[in-house]
Amino acid sequence: MNSGQGRLFDFAQGASFLESESSKAVFLSRLKSPTGKTKYKRYMGSPLRYAGGKSLAVGLIIEQFPENLNRLISPFLGGGAVEIACVKELGLKVRAFDIFDLLINYWQIQILKPHLLFKELLKLTPTPETFIKVKKTLKKHWLGEKLIDDKIKLAAYYYFNHNTSYGPGFLSWPSYVYLQDKRYQTLIEKVRDTQLSNMKAGCASFEKVFKRYADDFFYCDPPYFLEGDSKMFKGIYPQRNFPIHHKNFDHKLLRDCLINHRGKFVLSYNDCSTIREWYRGYKILEVGWQYTMGQGETRIGFNRINKNINHVKQSHEILIVKDWDDKVVANKKVFIYGKAIKRFNHRKLY
DSSP states (O other): OOGGGOEEEETTTTEEEEOTTSHHHHHHHHHBOSSSSSSBOOOOOOSSOOTTOOTTTHHHHHTTSOSSOOEEEESOOTTOHHHHHHHHTTOOEEEEEESOHHHHHHHHHHHHOHHHHHHHHHTSOOSHHHHHHHHHHHHHHHTTSSOOOOHHHHHHHHHHHHHTBSSSOTTOOBOTTTSSHHHHHHHHHHHHHOOOTTEEEEEOOHHHHHHHTTTSEEEEOOOOOOSTTOSOOSOOSSOTTSOHHHHTOOHHHHHHHHHHOSSOEEEEEEOOHHHHHHTTTSEEEEEOOBOOTTTTOOOOOHHHHHTTOOSOOBOOEEEEEEOOOTTTOOSOEEEETTEEEEOSSOOOOO
């Protein structure tokens, strides 16, 4: 097998497989930071600006992905930085989901009809007046007061509101940095030019996704855990003033789904003692990056003043990795959070 061939195609099986040390290694090498301040550069493949997105963590996350992978399942699509890198740079099939229907409608149109979405976005001028009009219309749709029946228009309004807002955030306030003709044109040209033929997006809760893809490799980027000693004190999905997906999120159910999942996974979470305890039988990697939410903002809020913290918003995150497959492990059992599971490697649990 020639390692320089990149992807190999098994026509009998109808599937494509990443050859070891090929697409993944080439991509990570290309993504290396030239300054050395961080290991990898920010990956700019996604057309959607997204608070809490993983654009700066893409390299660190994909580093942990297994070789010979042909499909990725993502139950928390969000801004899609990791998922798009897998499609465009690694040649993987991606099946991605999220519970927020407006977000998924945008992604479905982005995937299937990027040129029509671009044309719809051309109709919107990047001004504060347009922003307010779009925000009011989108809010009426979200509240069920007056629905936008045209899915392409709905996707355009979601994208315009989100990408030209401060944060960014759903139904947030306008950002005058992005409400500029030249900047806006660059944004929507990226919408037009983003081709994701190997990706599908659907609206579903994470537990249903786990039931459907019981043996697949998962990448999970759930909402932050906000209790106990977590440094994350406020939810932001879909917006920090009404974080309904954060407040109602069942972290324990996600834990149980992952512990019972037969396939491998990589999980990104905020670092706190509860999460470390729940996943203590897995490989835990400490990672960090600077968030772009509030980039350039030097004002400091009440909580940060009290804690003597500056305006730079650093992440407090870990990667949790299951690097064995229950279908092929040796007949050994260990206990993770009180549940007996099989484990391929015999590292000491801690």
